[in-house]
Amino acid sequence: MDLSFNDDQKQLQDALAKYIERDYGFERRRAYQGTAEGFSREVWAQFAEMGLLSLPFAESDGGLGGGAAEMLVVMTAIGNALMVEPYLATVVLAGGAIARAGSGAQKAELLGGIAEGKLIAAAAFEEPGARFNLAHVATTAKKAGAEYVLSGSKAVVLHGGQADRLVVSARTSGNVADEKGISLFVVDRKARGVSVRDYRTIDGLRAADISLDGVHVPAGALLGAEGAAFEVIDAVADAGVAALCAEAVGVMESLNRQTLEYIKGRQQFGVPIGSFQVLQHRAVDMFIHAEQSKSMAYLAAIKAPVVENSAGPSVGEAASVKERRRSVSAAKVHIGNSGRVVAQDAIQMHGGMGMTNELAAAHYAKRLTMIDFVLGDSAHHLSRFEAA
Amino acid sequence: MDLNYSAQETAFRDEVRAFLRDNLPAEVSRKVIEHRHLKREDYMRWQDILAARGWLGGHWPKEFGGQGWNHVQAHIFDEETALAGAPRVVPFGVNMVAPVIMAFGSQQQKDTWLTGIRTNKHWWCQGYSEPGAGSDLASLKTRAELSADGTHYVINGQKTWTTMAHYADMMFCLVRTTNEKRKQEGISFLLIDMKTPGITVRPFLTLDEEHSLNDVFFDNVRVPVGNRVGEEGKGWTYAKYLLGFERTVVAALGFSKRELGTLKRIAASEMRGGRPLAEDARFSAKIALAEIELMALDMTVMRVLSSRGKAPGPEASILKIKGTELQQTITELMMEAVGPYAVPFVPEAIDGNDDGAGPAHAAPLAATYFNWRKVTIFGGSNEIQRNIISKAVLGL
Numbered sequence: 001m002d003l004s005f006n007d008d009q010k011q012l013q014d015a016l017a018k019y020i021e022r023d024y025g026f027e028r029r030r031a032y033q034g035t036a037e038g039f040s041r042e043v044w045a046q047f048a049e050m051g052l053l054s055l056p057f058a059e060s061d062g063g064l065g066g067g068a069a070e071m072l073v074v075m076t077a078i079g080n081a082l083m084v085e086p087y088l089a090t091v092v093l094a095g096g097a098i099a100r101a102g103s104g105a106q107k108a109e110l111l112g113g114i115a116e117g118k119l120i121a122a123a124a125f126e127e128p129g130a131r132f133n134l135a136h137v138a139t140t141a142k143k144a145g146a147e148y149v150l151s152g153s154k155a156v157v158l159h160g161g162q163a164d165r166l167v168v169s170a171r172t173s174g175n176v177a178d179e180k181g182i183s184l185f186v187v188d189r190k191a192r193g194v195s196v197r198d199y200r201t202i203d204g205l206r207a208a209d210i211s212l213d214g215v216h217v218p219a220g221a222l223l224g225a226e227g228a229a230f231e232v233i234d235a236v237a238d239a240g241v242a243a244l245c246a247e248a249v250g251v252m253e254s255l256n257r258q259t260l261e262y263i264k265g266r267q268q269f270g271v272p273i274g275s276f277q278v279l280q281h282r283a284v285d286m287f288i289h290a291e292q293s294k295s296m297a298y299l300a301a302i303k304a305p306v307v308e309n310s311a312g313p314s315v316g317e318a319a320s321v322k323e324r325r326r327s328v329s330a331a332k333v334h335i336g337n338s339g340r341v342v343a344q345d346a347i348q349m350h351g352g353m354g355m356t357n358e359l360a361a362a363h364y365a366k367r368l369t370m371i372d373f374v375l376g377d378s379a380h381h382l383s384r385f386e387a388a
Numbered sequence: 389m390d391l392n393y394s395a396q397e398t399a400f401r402d403e404v405r406a407f408l409r410d411n412l413p414a415e416v417s418r419k420v421i422e423h424r425h426l427k428r429e430d431y432m433r434w435q436d437i438l439a440a441r442g443w444l445g446g447h448w449p450k451e452f453g454g455q456g457w458n459h460v461q462a463h464i465f466d467e468e469t470a471l472a473g474a475p476r477v478v479p480f481g482v483n484m485v486a487p488v489i490m491a492f493g494s495q496q497q498k499d500t501w502l503t504g505i506r507t508n509k510h511w512w513c514q515g516y517s518e519p520g521a522g523s524d525l526a527s528l529k530t531r532a533e534l535s536a537d538g539t540h541y542v543i544n545g546q547k548t549w550t551t552m553a554h555y556a557d558m559m560f561c562l563v564r565t566t567n568e569k570r571k572q573e574g575i576s577f578l579l580i581d582m583k584t585p586g587i588t589v590r591p592f593l594t595l596d597e598e599h600s601l602n603d604v605f606f607d608n609v610r611v612p613v614g615n616r617v618g619e620e621g622k623g624w625t626y627a628k629y630l631l632g633f634e635r636t637v638v639a640a641l642g643f644s645k646r647e648l649g650t651l652k653r654i655a656a657s658e659m660r661g662g663r664p665l666a667e668d669a670r671f672s673a674k675i676a677l678a679e680i681e682l683m684a685l686d687m688t689v690m691r692v693l694s695s696r697g698k699a700p701g702p703e704a705s706i707l708k709i710k711g712t713e714l715q716q717t718i719t720e721l722m723m724e725a726v727g728p729y730a731v732p733f734v735p736e737a738i739d740g741n742d743d744g745a746g747p748a749h750a751a752p753l754a755a756t757y758f759n760w761r762k763v764t765i766f767g768g769s770n771e772i773q774r775n776i777i778s779k780a781v782l783g784l
């Protein structure tokens with residue numbers, strides 16, 4: 001057993017910390033968020049240069065073969081700086097699905113494009129009314145000669161409006177909530193019949209509702225075996241949850257640092273408010289929340305890699321799938337609850353300042369709170385934990 | 389013991405209900421119930437209706453043009469109007485500065501300002517907090533110096549967090565008139581016309597991107613001495629007197645009852661695992677626990693009301709703490725109820741000018757949740773309220 005980072009991983013951590021220090025201050029983040037796309041293409045190109053966009057993929061697929069530790073390092077850094085770039089959507093979710101299910105040609109084209117920073121991709125798994133159940137797929141894909149025709153709606157697709165390609169779950173057979181009969185397709189966002197309602201999210205990112213109205217895709221757009229995509233989707237979503245957990249830890253650590261600094265500096269009644277014991281104990285609890293969350297984020301990262309490597313469990317093994325689901329859901333529940341509390345207390349301890357849009361901490365608190373609502377909230381994962 | 393309202397109280401409640409049914413504009417209550425942003429016109433429209441009926445300040449004594457409602461009637465009015473989805477009466481004039489003017493103001497101040505408030509002519513704002521003086525309000529620094537001829541105070545300094553100062557005609561303001569005494573004794577209470585030269589109102593947004601807050605800067609602002617309430621240096625006493633008037637209003641019972649009803653409606657229409665969320669055992673237990681908290685608060689308010697006549701004491705702190713915590717619990721559950729649709733942020737949808745993403749009830753819920761973090765911060769933070777109980781009741 002060894003839960004430490006090796007030298008390469010520490011180097012990556014330092015490099016990201018330096019990068020953030022130099023190029024990703026909060027005012028930059030605000031500026032990137034305010035652009036038409038809601039993130040920075042320049043930062044994205046630097047991500048590519050640093051190798052982040054191919055980090056989790058196998059070397060045989062042109063990736064760097066990064067594992068749990070590398071993903072923890074990157075996602076925690078993204079949380080630390082509250083980055084708005086579509087890393088989760090493009091690399092972890094869409095990239096993860098392509099890496100797991102794609103053919104050699106698909107991986108070469110799509111993962112290659114992602115790695116170079118030229119291709120933004122997003123995962124369109126969730127549907128209106130599905131409430132986090134990824135087997136709830138009403139979107140249909142009907143075979144028509146050498147093509148498939150897709151029809152249906154996708155909800156709150158992270159960075160769906162900025163993506164060049166969408167990895168879409170659609171039903172090729174079975175009933176709405178069946179795990180069997182779901183397939184994945186790579187769809188061009190600009191294809192005829194795709195309409196996108198792009199919007200901001202309350203935590204400063206972008207998402208979109210997408211409707212597919214008789215969208216024709218070639219047979220080559222099918223990702224993996226027809227009708228057998230649920231296991232891939234489930235595993236990819238778990239890797240996404242693990243990434244979100246690591247991001248939450250980064251957000252929490254930054255937010256706690258900001259709050260601590262604030263209560264040490266803010267004077268009322270002639271003393272720093274941090275000298276009041278009621279605030280001290282709360283700060284201690286926030287610190288403990290962050291530590292426990294980090295532990296759970298480690299667990300999730302280890303159990304749910306973006307792609308399987310030879311050492312790890314493979315998707316098909318029932319026992320390890322069960323183990324993965326249990327651990328990932330446990331982490332999401334734990335971090336959802338901790339995140340809620342830490343965000344609330346951070347705002348409260350900042351007093352009126354915590355309510356202002358000008359203050360970085362308010363934005364950290366918003367992101368930390370909303371992470372619970374992405375890829376399954378605490379209630380969803382509590383049920384999933386019990387069922388696993 | 390009898391929990392029931394008396395015949396007169398019931399008759400009064402029915403009168404309020406009938407009035408609301410006939411006079412509360414549906415477009416306005418819809419905005420309130422659906423958590424849409426209210427504009428100045430929405431508040432003004434409703435307050436004009438109340439003023440016409442003589443109910444803006446219905447709890448004021450008759451000698452000042454009120455209806456002389458007792459505590460129970462005032463409570464019934466507050467609860468019924470909130471339940472019906474009426475906009476909250478902007479409290480700064482009617483509930484905050486008016487009692488101070490009644491108790492300590494000159495005859496001329498009473499004639500001018502009480503009439504202006506009662507008839508909805510003047511919008512007031514509260515100029516207490518400063519960047520360096522929040523919980524520790526008595527450390528405020530905004531200076532007021534008497535002019536050489538003794539006719540004016542000249543004000544310099546800054547107020548902050550001033551709610552709706554951008555709408556206000558008048559501000560009641562705490563200023564420092566001397567540095568020589570104990571910090572509480574150098575404070576005076578002034579009524580300031582917001583159009584006076586030298587006042588700058590700078591808006592800023594809260595974390596939900598709403599504009600209700602402002603900084604207010606004073607640069608040699610001349611305020612007639614006649615606009616000081618009571619004696620120079622007694623402002624702190626008057627400000628504390630005002631706090632006593634918040635009594636049961638801070639519990640926001642009507643608000644929480646209405647919002648609990650909204651929560652139940654949302655939970656009934658959202659689906660989880662093929663069934664309404666309201667039937668989900670875990671979620672319905674959360675709603676039930678909130679409802680039980682509400683019942684306890686309701687009974688505590690009733691106990692406070694039935695002991696009327698006693699000076700307002702630390703029970704106001706209990707009501708503030710529990711009332712605000714309950715409001716936050718309900719806003720949190722509403723956000724949880726919509727699951728993934730808590731995430732989209734479409735401000736136009738919150739203003740009611742866009743369908744937003746997902747079900748219509750979802751658009752404002754996360755923004756409301758974040759906005760509602762304020763209630764445990766302002767009006768004396770909940771930490772400060774606990775300090776009060778700790779000292780005043782428990783003797784710690």
Ligand SMILES: Cc1cc2nc3c(=O)[nH]c(=O)nc-3n(C[C@H](O)[C@H](O)[C@H](O)COP(=O)(O)OP(=O)(O)OC[C@H]3O[C@@H](n4cnc5c(N)ncnc54)[C@H](O)[C@@H]3O)c2cc1C
Pocket residue numbers: 266268269273276278279348349350351352353355513514515516517519521522523524548549550551552601762765766767768769770771772775
């Ligand atoms: C939305 C909003 C609207 C407002 N509207 C107005 C308005 O119209 N007019 C106006 O004058 N003001 C207004 N305020 C200001 C409000 O009254 C202050 O925010 C409040 O008094 C707290 O002061 P502060 O923000 O400086 O926080 P601080 O006093 O700096 O407090 C920061 C934290 O320290 C805690 N703390 C402070 N002292 C103690 C202590 N002794 N023991 C334990 N904990 C302590 C607080 O509880 C809080 O958690 C508004 C504030 C908000 C958020």
